[in-house]
Amino acid sequence: MEKETWALLGAAAAVAAPLIFNTVKEAFWETKKRKREERHIVIQLVFLLDNYISQCEFLSYNEGIYDPQLEYKVMAYEKPDLKLSSVKGDYKYLDADLLYRLHSIDSKRAQVISELSNLDDSYFDDAPDCTGYYAKRQELYAKHGLYVIKLSEDICRNFKIKHVSWDGGFNPATSIRERLTQIRSSRSRAKLHSMERYAK
Numbered sequence: 035m036e037k038e039t040w041a042l043l044g045a046a047a048a049v050a051a052p053l054i055f056n057t058v059k060e061a062f063w064e065t066k067k068r069k070r071e072e073r074h075i076v077i078q079l080v081f082l083l084d085n086y087i088s089q090c091e092f093l094s095y096n097e098g099i100y101d102p103q104l105e106y107k108v109m110a111y112e113k114p115d116l117k118l119s120s121v122k123g124d125y126k127y128l129d130a131d132l133l134y135r136l137h138s139i140d141s142k143r144a145q146v147i148s149e150l151s152n153l154d155d156s157y158f159d160d161a162p163d164c165t166g167y168y169a170k171r172q173e174l175y176a177k178h179g180l181y182v183i184k185l186s187e188d189i190c191r192n193f194k195i196k197h198v199s200w201d202g203g204f205n206p207a208t209s210i211r212e213r214l215t216q217i218r219s220s221r222s223r224a225k226l227h228s229m230e231r232y233a234k
Contacts, residue, residue, distance in 0.1 A: 075123040076193050079136070082121060083186040084206070086139070089114035090179030091206035094213045097168045106162040113147065114175075116140060135185050142181060146174045173217050179210040 093114070098107030116139055125133060150171055157166035186207075190197045200206070 071123055072127040073193065075121060075125065075128060076189055077195070078121045078123070080186060080189060080195060080197070082116065082118070083182055083189075086114050086116050087179050087182050087186065087210070088206040090175045090182065091209050091213075094172050094176035094179060094210055096172070098164070107164075109164065109167065111171075114143060114178075116143075132189070139182055139185075142178055146178050149174060169217075172213070176210050176213045176217060179206070180214060183207045183210060 089112075093111065096111070098109060099111065100106070101108045116136075118136065128136075150167075153167060153170060157170060158164050159166065186197075189195070
């Protein structure tokens with residue numbers, strides 16, 4: 035009986051060994067393929083996010099586009115567009131948190147657009163200059179840009195990507211952070227000035 039048991043185990047091992055080997059081999063290659071595909075997608079995303087951040091950076095300083103025919107600044111502007119569909123690769127290789135944060139950019143962009151289209155009349159009191167409107171637009175896009183910057187920086191850190199500045203050392207992320215500092219300082223000065231006037 036003991037010999038039969040050993041013979042049975044030996045036969046089972048002979049059948050199972052190649053199956054186990056092939057399963058392990060397939061799992062190894064699938065993991066390698068997944069990492070390679072994930073990195074390929076992530077590199078494209080970093081460039082895509084850079085472009086999107088630069089669009090937000092432009093709007094964080096922009097005070098309207100002068101139209102020579104109308105002879106004043108117009109409020110129409112080109113809205114940032116992420117174009118995730120342009121990324122080549124299968125998004126199933128990205129983790130759920132990263133996918134959520136990527137897709138949340140569009141919903142946050144929609145919130146910015148909605149807020150700007152629902153401002154009350156006080157933002158347009160000095161038309162056609164509309165300084166209140168442009169100040170609000172600058173602030174909203176600077177904050178929106180900062181959200182995208184943090185995502186891009188997290189991606190670069192997680193995937194050990196060395197992110198470099200643009201030509202000439204310009205960095206839209208740094209520029210947006212500086213702009214937000216300026217906006218906060220300006221608001222603090224305005225509030226202090228208002229309190230001083232009220233005190234008098």
